[in-house]
Amino acid sequence: MPDGSVIGVSGVCGTLAAEWRDIDALASDGLLSSAPGVLREFGFNRAHMANPASGAGPLVLAAARAALEDAALSPTDIDLLIWAGARPESHVRPPRGGTSADVFDGFRYQSAWLQEELGLDNADVLAVAQQGCSTMFSALRVARSILISEPSRSHALCVGGDVLPAGASREILYNVISDGACAVVLSRDAMSDRWVGFRQISCGFYADPIERAPEIMAAYFPLARQVILETLDAHGLRPDDIDIVIPTGVNQASWSILTRLVGIPEDRVYRRSESFGHTILADNFIHLHELRRDGLVRPGQRMLLFTYGFGSSWCALVLEH
Amino acid sequence: MAVLVTGATGHLGPHLIAELLASARFDRVFVVARSSGSEPAARRVQAIERIARTSLTARGIQDAGGHVIAIDGTLDGDRLGLSDRDAAHLANQVDVIIHAAADTRFAAPLDVLRRSNADGTRAVCDFAARCARLRQLLFVSTACVAGQRVGRIPEQVVDAPGFVNAYEQTKWEAERIVTASGLPSRIARLTTCVGGHHAGYVHRSGAIHHLLHWIARGLVPMVPGSDESRIDLISTDVAAAWLARVAVQDPVDVDVCHVALGGSAIPLDMLLDHVVTGLARTGSAARVTRPLVVDHETFRSFQAMVRSSGDALFARVQESASAMLPTLLYPKVFETRSAEACWGGPLPHPDWRSLVSMLVAATVERTPALARV
Numbered sequence: 001m002p003d004g005s006v007i008g009v010s011g012v013c014g015t016l017a018a019e020w021r022d023i024d025a026l027a028s029d030g031l032l033s034s035a036p037g038v039l040r041e042f043g044f045n046r047a048h049m050a051n052p053a054s055g056a057g058p059l060v061l062a063a064a065r066a067a068l069e070d071a072a073l074s075p076t077d078i079d080l081l082i083w084a085g086a087r088p089e090s091h092v093r094p095p096r097g098g099t100s101a102d103v104f105d106g107f108r109y110q111s112a113w114l115q116e117e118l119g120l121d122n123a124d125v126l127a128v129a130q131q132g133c134s135t136m137f138s139a140l141r142v143a144r145s146i147l148i149s150e151p152s153r154s155h156a157l158c159v160g161g162d163v164l165p166a167g168a169s170r171e172i173l174y175n176v177i178s179d180g181a182c183a184v185v186l187s188r189d190a191m192s193d194r195w196v197g198f199r200q201i202s203c204g205f206y207a208d209p210i211e212r213a214p215e216i217m218a219a220y221f222p223l224a225r226q227v228i229l230e231t232l233d234a235h236g237l238r239p240d241d242i243d244i245v246i247p248t249g250v251n252q253a254s255w256s257i258l259t260r261l262v263g264i265p266e267d268r269v270y271r272r273s274e275s276f277g278h279t280i281l282a283d284n285f286i287h288l289h290e291l292r293r294d295g296l297v298r299p300g301q302r303m304l305l306f307t308y309g310f311g312s313s314w315c316a317l318v319l320e321h
Numbered sequence: 322m323a324v325l326v327t328g329a330t331g332h333l334g335p336h337l338i339a340e341l342l343a344s345a346r347f348d349r350v351f352v353v354a355r356s357s358g359s360e361p362a363a364r365r366v367q368a369i370e371r372i373a374r375t376s377l378t379a380r381g382i383q384d385a386g387g388h389v390i391a392i393d394g395t396l397d398g399d400r401l402g403l404s405d406r407d408a409a410h411l412a413n414q415v416d417v418i419i420h421a422a423a424d425t426r427f428a429a430p431l432d433v434l435r436r437s438n439a440d441g442t443r444a445v446c447d448f449a450a451r452c453a454r455l456r457q458l459l460f461v462s463t464a465c466v467a468g469q470r471v472g473r474i475p476e477q478v479v480d481a482p483g484f485v486n487a488y489e490q491t492k493w494e495a496e497r498i499v500t501a502s503g504l505p506s507r508i509a510r511l512t513t514c515v516g517g518h519h520a521g522y523v524h525r526s527g528a529i530h531h532l533l534h535w536i537a538r539g540l541v542p543m544v545p546g547s548d549e550s551r552i553d554l555i556s557t558d559v560a561a562a563w564l565a566r567v568a569v570q571d572p573v574d575v576d577v578c579h580v581a582l583g584g585s586a587i588p589l590d591m592l593l594d595h596v597v598t599g600l601a602r603t604g605s606a607a608r609v610t611r612p613l614v615v616d617h618e619t620f621r622s623f624q625a626m627v628r629s630s631g632d633a634l635f636a637r638v639q640e641s642a643s644a645m646l647p648t649l650l651y652p653k654v655f656e657t658r659s660a661e662a663c664w665g666g667p668l669p670h671p672d673w674r675s676l677v678s679m680l681v682a683a684t685v686e687r688t689p690a691l692a693r694v
Binding site for chain 2: 034038041042174203205206213214215217218219220221222223225251253254256257260261
């Protein structure tokens with residue numbers, strides 16, 4: 001039975017690969033499908049690119065350490081570690097020798113490695129996958145559910161990150177992709193960013209993002225609007241009750257349209273001064289980290305986080321600072 | 322009497338021919354058609370006649386045995402592309418002209434549509450002027466000539482409103498040509514004809530069918546409109562029956578009639594709900610998301626985003642939809658008093674739900690991509 005505890009975000013951090021290349025350079029290297037001008041119109045100007053040989057591990061490790069510090073927790077305080085990765089390769093350590101010839105390479109899990117690296121000696125470890133860009137949202141959902149159903153647990157560390165392989169296209173469905181990671185600590189009785197509500201709509205009809213690309217584009221807005229309004233409605237909120245919309249890094253014009261569809265004033269969308277593209281699953285939490293760090297969110301303000309992930313899932317999360 | 326019909330190979334054609342035959346008022350139905358590629362006009366007209374007579378048989382209606390006569394002609398000049406002798410021979414017989422020919426491609430350029438819709442109408446008027454026995458030129462226009470007007474639309478010739486597309490404009494221009502001709506004429510403005518309600522038959526698809534096709538494919542996330550937007554959809558059978566009935570009623574002046582639902586036009590939200598429910602019931606293989614009704618700015622932003630993306634299929638959908646959908650931003654209700662007076666009472670519109678269900682079923686049937694494997 002739920003024990004009535006408040007679950008909230010006690011710590012968060014997002015990290016981007018340090019190296020980046022601008023749109024024109026990416027286009028010259030044949031890593032984009034659309035013309036640079038079109039992508040600039042959509043708000044993109046660069047992609048952050050990590051060393052593919054290292055995988056997402058270093059980015060995630062850095063984010064996790066910073067999130068623990070933000071939460072003022074030591075590694076042994078963590079009861080649960082959940083690893084989120086949008087791509088299957090993000091769940092295993094980079095293969096020894098550079099190729100995955102050995103079946104055992106598939107069992108060298110990133111989550112286990114991270115547990116050891118951080119010294120999370122008291123944590124149970126699990127992972128969430130197969131939700132594309134919304135994987136991190138589901139990791140948080142699972143973490144919260146475990147904290148509620150197992151009152152002896154107090155702190156869950158959710159981490160996620162993806163690094164594209166060498167030579168991979170840096171454009172997916174008109175979005176420029178960066179390598180990045182994030183870490184979020186969910187805690188019982190957290191004093192900030194209380195979990196208000198969450199809703200997910202999953203639709204397997206859109207499982208194939210190549211074959212169903214036009215249908216996904218068509219379904220994006222109606223289902224985004226639906227999941228957001230259902231989340232708000234389930235918790236007695238109106239669109240105007242949302243003070244900040246924490247977006248992903250996808251096409252900026254789409255956020256203008258979405259907020260109009262939902263009825264949230266467009267100026268409540270958090271806009272970073274410099275776009276970092278789309279890190280697949282870390283965007284919202286990179287933005288949340290910035291908002292908290294820079295004092296841009298006041299106590300009592302409600303934040304809406306939304307994302308769409310291949311598979312497909314539309315997810316909305318409301319937090320109260 | 323003899324009636325001359327243009328546009329019989331179009332959407333309205335078979336329905337109109339059927340009603341004219343059933344009316345028993347015309348012993349000769351001259352059908353102007355152009356020979357097309359390898360298909361001579363006579364064969365095209367025969368095909369239309371076959372559909373018409375089959376539909377009458379299916380409805381248990383005995384037609385009066387009128388003859389359908391193909392005229393291999395065009396809407397150019399005052400002789401319909403015929404020789405002097407043939408044109409004169411035809412003109413001497415015709416009592417009524419029903420001019421239903423039009424280019425209904427909403428997205429076509431103005432000059433292309435003007436050639437068919439305005440110049441073609443001028444040619445028909447010029448021919449009509451040669452018809453010594455002429456009792457009526459019945460011009461099949463469209464309620465779309467109301468363009469960007471909002472509110473109640475009277476059954477009158479009106480000054481040019483703003484137009485959403487070139488189709489609206491050229492049909493308005495055609496009306497001006499008819500009214501200036503001095504001929505005994507009647508203008509029938511039909512709202513959106515979706516197909517025959519008797520047999521669920523759609524002869525040729527128009528903009529509404531294309532839009533429904535895209536909705537059925539799950540490719541229309543939003544349409545422009547408001548709480549006041551209404552869709553005036555009518556059965557093609559009802560439109561044809563009305564035309565056949567008034568064809569034998571001599572006009573008093575230049576009558577203008579709206580063959581429309583008028584005050585019973587369907588609220589856009591209700592229509593979309595019914596369409597989506599209907600599609601779900603057909604067991605279509607596609608996943609339909611109910612289009613959102615959005616304001617103009619939102620719709621324009623979305624269109625701009627689609628254009629910028631360069632996605633070919635989406636661009637096609639938006640081009641197809643954008644020629645027609647903006648009309649929804651100008652909510653209007655068509656007066657129908659004159660049309661009802663001609664009919665002798667309210668028009669026998671079928672319940673819109675059954676009409677739309679028929680339309681949905683026809684759409685799924687005609688779309689292979691929606692078939693479940």
